[in-house]
Amino acid sequence: MEKKLILPAEVKVCATCSYWDGERQVDEELNLVVVAEECRGECLAHEAVCDGLTDVRGIHHCSWEPLDAEGGDEAEAGDATDPVADGKLGNCTGT
Secondary structure, eight states: OOEEEEETSSSSBBGGGTTEESSOOEEETTEEEEEEEEEEEEOOOOOOTEETTHHHHHOOOOOOOBBBBHHHHHHHHHGGGGTTTTTTOOOTTOO
16 A cells, blocks of 8 residues: 655645646645655646655745645745654655
8 A cells, every 4th residue: 555645735845836746635624735655746837757745945946836825925934843844754765
């Protein structure tokens, strides 16, 4: 059975970006994204295949946009409590 990850939609990884065209389920009421552990998809902004769990905060040319366009301010404000920043969620390469 393939492992699934449940991510808060404001976590800045490819799978939570509105430009990522990979397989995911979005729960808009709870603001959660569910993806397979080894998810891959296409970045529509850069026309490139990428892993859904790639941490985009260090990628300066990234055009990450939250799934909820109205929630953009919340996503910018929350980096200190971001699960990726806290080491609670790694990227798809296992680092």
